[in-house]
Amino acid sequence: QVQLVESGGGSVQAGGSLRLSCTASGSTLSYYHMGWFRQAPGKERDFVAVVSWNGVAIKDADSVKGRFTISRDNANTVSLQMNSLKPEDSAVYYCAASRTFSDFATAYQSRINYWGKGTLVTVSS
Secondary structure, eight states, X not given: OOEEEEEOOEEEETTOOEEEEEEEESSOOTTOEEEEEEEOXXXXXXXXXXXXXXXXXXXXXGGGTTTEEEEEEETTEEEEEEOSXXXXXXXXXXXXXXXXXXXXXXXXXXXXXXXXXXXXXXXXX
């Protein structure tokens, strides 16, 4: 059984940076795309960014363009470098892995194959 474990969450002031990592265990996710969603209190879970299984294709949400960078470190690890953080970036960040790239969208997240349990990011003003 595949397990995704996130790390790197925490508290930071606005304008600061954090780096999230997600490592998969239980199987090698060579042909799985990996990415991130986030959920703020009282809101639905939203897509943040995805990187393809081979690291070639990347898609990210308009709200994080130019500030967040996703990278595929190896077949089982994905990272999210978050710079210029804003209070509205505060949320629980979930790692996800799926065989279909288009699953990485707010509307299609029910199709995601594997989810992590989430890591909390808090940005204070």
